[in-house]
Amino acid sequence: MAGSQKKAERLIFTVIILFTIVTAIYFRFNNLHQSPAWYSDEGNHIDLAENWMQGKWQNYGILGAPYSQRPPLYMYTVAAAMRLFGVDIQVSRGVSACGNLICCLLAGWIAWKRQGRREGILTLWVAAAAPWIVTFGRLGLTYNLMAPFFLFSLMAIHEYCLKPSPGWLAASAIEAALAFSTDYLGILCGVTAGLVLLVKRPRSLFGFGTIFLAVLVVVFLPVLCVNAGVFFTDMRNLFVWGGGVQSSSSSLISILVNYVELLRRESWILIGLCGLFLLKDGSLRNILLTAVGLTLLMVTRAYTPVGVGLHYLMHLFPIFALGLAVFMLHAYEFIKRLMQKELTSLFSRLPRVVSPAATLLSAAIVFTPLVWMVLSSFAITTYNSNYIFTGNDDLRLLEVKPAENVRAFISAHVSPGDLVLGSPAILWGLPTMNRADFLAALAYIGQKPQNYITVDRQRYTNDISLEKAKFVILDPLAEEFAPLVLPGMDGFLLEIHKMPAVFTSGNITVYAGQEK
Structure with a gap:
């Protein structure tokens, strides 16, 4: 009996996981050309890729990419995809959607491995269906391709700290370098991993740094061969300029105002952050919160991460999904205990009703938003209902x-x-x-x-x-x-x-x- 019950449970969980993955694939790739409408920055990346297909490192008639302000890995990837499938915004978005999908699967696997089976499945479901993750995950932007590199590097450095292995150290360094090669915000992945090593295994810093720099050289080599002077000039100017950019006259005011406004308007991010604090694995919790905190610190200082700036946090969305899933399960258990206590006194003559009633009521209260997520993402991807980009969040997408x-x-x-x-x-x-x-x-x-x-x-x-x-x-x-x-x-x-x-x-x- 026990064996057959375990087989039945495995079958049920397998079906749920497969259904969730199919749902995630549908929400990433259905109607990708039309929904959402076209965003300005997507065109920049396609122009870079088109020029690269002709052997040119330039953007809109300018040698290099000074106004794109991105490293070249996304350009390489999109150019390679366009050689196969043709020049189209759907191809660029397909590259991003693949990156977003992989990162969502990775977030679910991390939650399963470090938190438990329920947390893993719910993380995967939230990441697959949350309308913010779905909508931004369909845009052809560098952050989506950076996301799996970013998260895998953090996971690898966590595994290395638990059980030192040259393989995990190399994996973390390689992925951190690839994250940085995709978008300059990816440097925070390497910074986080470096801080972890500095605290726990400082002798490994040299090996990590050596591999990191070696991968950067390999990735940057093609554009260096085309025009090394322009590349280094743009990178130097970008970091000098970036160090002085802030969204108000005071860095502290920028951080405080933008951070409070972010949490006020994007409550799902607030809940996700709260959920990260509830992770059982202390080492993983500290690593994820450090990476998230550093990113929020940089973004809230320089930009307003709501409205037209929310895409700067896209690579963190699967991490927020993990936190959201953990928070929901904690809330479910808390409400269930409360319901059982109240229902026991109300239905003292019907004790068998108490447990299932408490379970159903608690599930209805906590998990109803998941139904809304699915319906919302279905409307967005099937009927082009781009309600996310309205009001203050209007990106002036091109019809x-x-x-x-x-x-x-x-x-x-x-x-x-x-x-x-x-x-x-x-x-x-x-x-x-x-x-x-x-x-x-x-x-x-x-x-x-x-x-x-x-x-x-x-x-x-x-x-x-x-x-x-x-x-x-x-x-x-x-x-x-x-x-x-x-x-x-x-x-x-x-x-x-x-x-x-x-x-x-x-x-x-x-x-x-x-x-x-």
């Missing part, structure tokens, strides 16, 4: 159908070498590689934001001034948001509106330039 119509018009009327100006989300994949966003075009004439890197004029491969443009594309991002952050954009818009409008689709308009 897909009008964007495709405009891209078809431009493709039919440009030749290789013609200059097209517009927002990054609409410029990728056009027949001409002579294209630029408004940040690059304004920087070309000396009107860039103060918090962006200064680029020498010699690094521009083409004249990308407004006077040279054959077409200029205006969408809500260019009309409404760009004037708030780009000096000179108001003057640009005045000049563009004097040009003849030759095509309109939805809220996107194409203007014909003078081509002097």
Whole structure:
């Protein structure tokens, strides 16, 4: 009997896990081209990948990638995928979705191994279905590819501290280097691992650092071979600039205000953080909280991590899912005990009813949000209900159908070498590689934001001034948001509106330039 019962339990858990994985796959890849609508930064990464496919390390007519502000691993990966499947935003998003899916599976496995079977399954389910994780996990951004490297490195350094092994040390160093090679925020993974080693096994720091640097050299070698001087210049300027950027006049005020606002508006992150404090494994708890804390410290100092800045925390979402699952299970046990106590006094004549009633009521109270998560993510991925990006969280995403119509018009009327100006989300994949966003075009004439890197004029491969443009594309991002952050954009818009409008689709308009 005991053996058959165990087999039945294994079968049930296997079915649940498989169903959860299938759900996660559906929520990551269904309708990926259309939902969510196109985000500006996605176009930057595709343009970099397109140039790399032609052997060029440049972005919007500028040698290197000073305004992309990203290391090259995501570019390599997207370029390789596009060689196989063609240039499309769906390919870039597919790379990100794969990274997000792997990280969610990894978070569930860590919870299963270190907390228990129930925690593992619930972590996997929350990571698979939570609408924030699903929606941001579908965007073609570097953070999604960085996430599995980031989490695996933390897991490996935890395993190394429990049972020293050269394999775990090497794995942590390699993954930390890959995280940093994907996005510069990934350096916090290496910092966390280094702090752990400094406290517990300081003699291993040299080996970790050696492997870390060796992997960085290997990953950066292709772009170094193309233009080493530009790469080091951009990296140096980025870190010098990044060290001085803050979202208010005081670092302390920035951190306090942004952190409180983050927890106020994103309550699920607050619950996830509380859940991390409830982890039974003290070493894992300290490692995860250190990585999360360092990331929040850096992001809240420099940016507002709510609204348009929440994507800076995307790689932490699976970790928050783990904390959320642990918190929910603790809440379930607490409420169940409370219910049993109350129901025992109410139904003293029906003692058999107490336990199942307490279980059902507690489950209904605690786990009902999981049902909402599934329905919400289904609406987002199936019916394009992008409610997450509304109100203060409006990213001014580009509506897909009008964007495709405009891209078809431009493709039919440009030749290789013609200059097209517009927002990054609409410029990728056009027949001409002579294209630029408004940040690059304004920087070309000396009107860039103060918090962006200064680029020498010699690094521009083409004249990308407004006077040279054959077409200029205006969408809500260019009309409404760009004037708030780009000096000179108001003057640009005045000049563009004097040009003849030759095509309109939805809220996107194409203007014909003078081509002097």
